[in-house]
Amino acid sequence: MSVIKIKNITKTFTETEVPVHAVNGIDLTFEKGEFAAIVGPSGSGKTTLLNMIGGLEKPTSGSVEVHGKDISELSSSKLIDFRLHNIGFVFQAYNLIPVLTAKENVEFIMQLQNWDKTKMKERTITILESVGLGNRVNSKPNQLSGGQQQRVAVARALASKPQFILADEPTANLDSKSTTQLLDIMEKLNKEEKITFIFSTHDQRVVDKARRVIKIDDGKVVSDVVKKVESGSF
């Protein structure tokens, strides 16, 4: 079943003196439970593509359908609501709320979704334990390492069980050990929670883990490879 269907989208930035064609007609489809990486050199349009999938930016033309609904037609306030209930974001710079603890950061989205308090607390502990931070629930972001902060960001993105998670260069600021840990955790959660993961990345380690690799350059898909599924894996 396809979760996301991208139909011939383009994005042109006109604020600059010379218009920049960041995305030039991309068609893609993502199925439920995918673990996909979008790769390409800097300026190739990875982040713009990811932003359009996540409804952070509207395409100049074309459409992005999530479960058959064209999100490029939604108003900005409906898009916010859509993102809240359907998408989890993981950003390169972690972007946690600095005044909240790890636990509160994870609870934040669920509070916005009006979760039942007891269920929310249970879910928070479960998800923080699953990212290996069961013992740091009361730490604030500035008391955590970069890797730990990114794991909190993953927990936050996953907490409310979104349709899919968009991760924009999630390992760019992490050391090798933290990257491995984070990727293992995301892969495990992808399998356990059956949530679609889409990354934009430069990182070969992420590419190695991904089960589908979409290469883009100059705003176009140049290759889209689905790796052979190993026996027993998702």
Next chain:
Amino acid sequence: MMLLKIAWRNIWRSKTRSAVVIFAVASGLVGGLFASAWMNGMAKQRVANTFSLETAHIQLHHPEFADNFDVKHTITLTDKKLQEILKVEGVQAVTSRLKIQAMAATANKNMGVTIVGVNPETEIEVFGLYKKIDSANGDFFTSKKKNAIVISKALAKELKVKLKSKIILTFQDYNGEITGAAFKVIGMFKTDNSPWDKMHVFVRDNDLRKVVEIPDGQSHEIDILLNDYEQAGVISADLQNRYPELLSEDWSMIQPYLSFITEYMDIYMGVFMIIILAALGFGIVNTMLMVILERTKELGMLMGIGMNKKRIFFMIMLETIFLALVGALVGEIISMFLIEYYGKVGINISSLAEGMESVGYSAISYPMLEPYRYLQITILVILTGILASIYPAFKALKLNPADAIRTL
């Protein structure tokens, strides 16, 4: 709940900046509240002094008495009326007075004065003039000596008299004849209103009655002290109905200036505080704009992950209100202590005493602020916070999440 938590913690992220805003709000409020309390205290003293020395709360006269102070425009059956009025609910004390325009003369000078003929026993229950005579300057008719007179120190200075000196009072009697009598000074008072002091002298009503030949049982004025001066309008109207042949006036009719002071103080304090809060509001707007600029990325992230515009707006508004409220709380506590302290010891501006007393104000004033004023200020500060948050919050709402997240 989470928004409250975030907003509260956010204001402590930049402690120095928040401290500067809090200090600005606090010092602005201390200045505003203390100045208001000072002016308010002065006005309240002025009003209280006028009640205590000049007007009481309600006065009854012959309807034409005020036109020309005609000796014949009297109130009849005064004693009966005093007894009846004393029984009216809300009345604390009553007294009657004779009032005659006269010339006060000594070997040195003549001056126009109003002679007030009083019954000392009931007079001291209504008026507090006797408290304005210190022991070195005689008393207020404690002895039974005939033809005694109490004058002010200011008049004594003008007439160049002292205790036991004689003053000749000349006036028109009940039959229209010019007459006069000598009175011996037995007491000298000093109030905070020097023009009034110079124009009033006090004698026993019986002494005056004999010389002026006013029939027994008649007086020119009935003065009424109430338990609550705010009831004056209602009780005065009631008395007017009871005694249609007389004119009943409450303090605001006798001295419209007092009513003006009371109302003016309210307006003055309101305008004064609004100006201060408006200035503080602009400072807060500036601070919040800096906050928005610094937190562009974070706000973009919040919108990105699904925090709607209403919540973003509310969060920024809460932050602004918290910031203003903390400053207000600090300012109000400091103001309370200052007003409490100076309300007890008073502020002495004796260097300006002459000027102040020439317009009826005391040189020592006691700042005071009614408790409800603090509540008013708190509400005004919250409103300021709300207003000051609107522009920064709209700025935040205009952010494009994707652009905001990309900012460094």
